[in-house]
Amino acid sequence: MTSDAAEFVDRHRAELIQRVKMVMPIADDLLRKEMIHPEVYSNIQTANTSQDRMRELYKALKSGGPEVKSAFYRSLLKQDRYLVDDLGALGDGFNMGASSSGRSTGHFQPGPALPPASNILPGTERKPATVASDEESVGKITYYTSNHLGIGADGIVFRGYFLCDDNNKRPAAVKRIELAKQSNADREVALLIELDYNPHVVRYFCTEKDGQFIYIAIELCAASLDKCFTKEEPFDLHGLEPVMLLQQTMIGLKHLHSHQIVHRDVKPHNILLKDHSDSVTVKISDFGMSKQLADGRQSYSTRSGALGTMGWNAPEVLDESRNVNPTSAVDIFSAGCVFYYVLTGGEHPFGKPNRRAGNIEDGNKTLDRLQKDKHEDIVATDLIEQMLNMEPQRRPSAESVLKHPFFWSLEKQLQFFQDVSDRIVMEASDGPIIQQLESGRQEVVRNNWMEHITAVLRKDLETRKGAYEEGSVKSLLRAIRNKKHHYHESPKEVQETLGSIPDDFVSYFTSRFPHLLHHTYLAMRSFAEELTLQDYYPVQHET
Template identity: 40%
Template sequence: GYGSHGTIVYKGTFEGRDVAVKRLLLDFYDIAHHEVSLLQESDDHPNVIRYYCKEQCDRFLYIALELCPASLYDLVERGSTFQYADLLTTLHPSKILYQIVAGLHHLHSMKIVHRDIKPQNILIAPSKHKKFSKKDGVIQQTSSVRVLISDFGLCKKLEGDSSSFHNTTNNAGGTIGWRAPELLSSSVPPSPDGNNNNIESVWTSVDRLNDNSFTSSSTGSEYDNGQPRRVTKAIDIFSAGCLFYYVLSGGDHPFGDRYSREINILKGVYELSKLDGMGEEGIEAKDLIMRMIERDPKKRPKAEIVMLHPYFWSPSKRLGFLQDASDRFEIEERDPPSPLLQRLEQGAVDIIGPDWYKRIDRIVVENLGKYRKYDGSRVRDLLRALRNKKHHYQDLPDHVKRSLGEIPDGFLFYFTSRFPQLMLHVYYVIAESETLKDESMFRHYFELPGEV
């Protein structure tokens, strides 16, 4: 394969194992050794490419890296015609995306900003560990894959306690169509009224560029309102948000085709319609992506917050969260309603409709009425109904169980398919309360494993 700055990648061997050998021109000595240095520092993570060794010869520096059979770009763009297409079928898209952001979280925790997240720099490799599953009483080996972040040539190491760095003409970096707006806006001359009326001027001769591989090393002016422009880890989050949609949509980009992407990125004009037919999963994915591609970098979530989003939760975790939320809301003052309950019921019609009973099967409605009266206009009562049916599931008549579905998957789907906004609504009621999300019953939903 070929990369920027005259880079060529070969297949080779190192100590008896197959490796990828990356050859870099010594004309770009600083870039080459910068990449090696960051690889040595950051490769101790399952979602970051493994570095083995380096050798210098004549005009080249050779780097031995973990060999991966395909990139995310290969799998999405070439689809079933690609010889390693089966790799993609072994993972749900959410598993792919979680591994990408887990790798980013690792880099960011080491104060490394990647600066060139795109499909070509996300590699796919078979898992190092074999997994086994039992089906019809027979134990079978199942294949799984690892998703790895690669290509550290444009990475930036943040100095000391700094959380940002200067975006200058010497270190801007990024790839056309995958760069955050703050990396582009320095090229747009400000208009007298403060609006970017000259935004079209930034888009020049992009039709001559190969969007699949072109990497920029400059974005224009290095000053913003007379001050040196500074950018943060949020540029990686923006690129990852675009990548999320690329995976979920099967190759589309939220900001359009390659000829209009950068103008749309600057304008904040995007399209996520491919997620509309995915039910609750699509609603949660859209919420997450919209936050990641927010124009204002300060409003984008950090990598760990992305990893904690309900989109990545298992059905059992989602169900447990809704149950815990119901228990917590039940102890709140109802008359008059506490501020927390008022927040919960804001926009209730959009979440559950004017009467949630009308979205529930008659069989379930009749069973609910035997034990307690619920207010069909309140989110709190719907959560309580869900909680009570889950808590007493084993005691329910068989025909009610069949209607509700098996726990956790079927039971959760019964409610979320009828109320697809419910999960996110309850999540943000709790997540946006600093005191509530720190309570013992919720804390584990808002902390990464190993960081508690």
């Protein structure tokens, strides 16, 4: 720090101490957005004095580059304009302003407030305020330097548009990449072209370049997944249920893997949401770290150094002593973290950001935000446990994930109960299939399933004396099968207590016997190759 800067600190020590306190929430936000590393943040937080804390903050911003500096300054302007001037007055040691192109501006020149950093335009119908100097054009691509939308694996993303022809402009997210990284840009474009036309992968428009940068124009989306769980103005999913959101994510990931492409950076920030005014479509984005496997290869070399994002990457990527190369299973692990994140409203199975990497390496996860006595959560827990398996080869493929009961419709659940009941009706009680089904039955039927159904249904079933064993899983499945099969012949009060088929009917039983579907699915897995059950299980070579 210069002598002039030191004198300034001495004169304004008390004021700076107060204002450093105002800066820390911004550092918190940068950490949450993964724009600074947890270890760097820890250095800021544990510094002994205000001056040391400010120095550590300066180091973090300097190492983060112009994008991090810009995000910091724009957040700072919202809190205290004078602190910006004070930091500038400290001279080169604290002068952190930078233009969007990365060239120094001396002092920060305030412009229109940036939207939330999310690789997307917040509010597709509302144009952000811009001035003429913010607009830059390169060939068919135009972008706004004041509309910084996020940071991709290799560059900054801006709001802009793609000129389809002389009269048509298509809104676009414009990724700007330094020419020095042209090979990365070329690889990303090649992957985007290969993956084009899948509804759950962002569309590619065109590429342009000038003397400094390469510009890639892609489909503009309304928000990234992490914006759904912010406390202030969360993104409206227009009724898109978590199961459907995750299903679309996995369809996109399956498409990647079918083309032998490993994303290597699956996380909420790279899962985008396309707003269609009355509905939302999920799209996977940012292929800057992606890798296409060579023909016949199932793994990739780690010499590229692409590790993904700390806290979302698989344990085998973090393990320097590994004897085998990573595979597409790294994406399944990351997706498992995303599943838990979505189902719990923003929680992470491996804890707080500064502890995640260590917890992932140690396999120290918790899924306790999913209820142990709720049908939907029991099924979800089983799938997430498989996806987060520490052994990559034991994780399911993307296709297998999509076949899991977590994604089954209520109609398919009911059909499964019926098909299993029909399959086992003539099996001997001491045979292997019934033994598996009845193992652990106390938890499934809650000791006596007759005691947990409504009196109307119990009375109706008791008309067939001896037809049902009250402590048997097989018997409970038979009751479900029979009441579905003879639903329209049942008394009106029985139909009313069971509700409509399939939705109310299935929920009637799974709400009372939350372990039934999961238990039956596991018990019958040994017979998955039988024709009746093939549709419910992934083929053997996928598991």
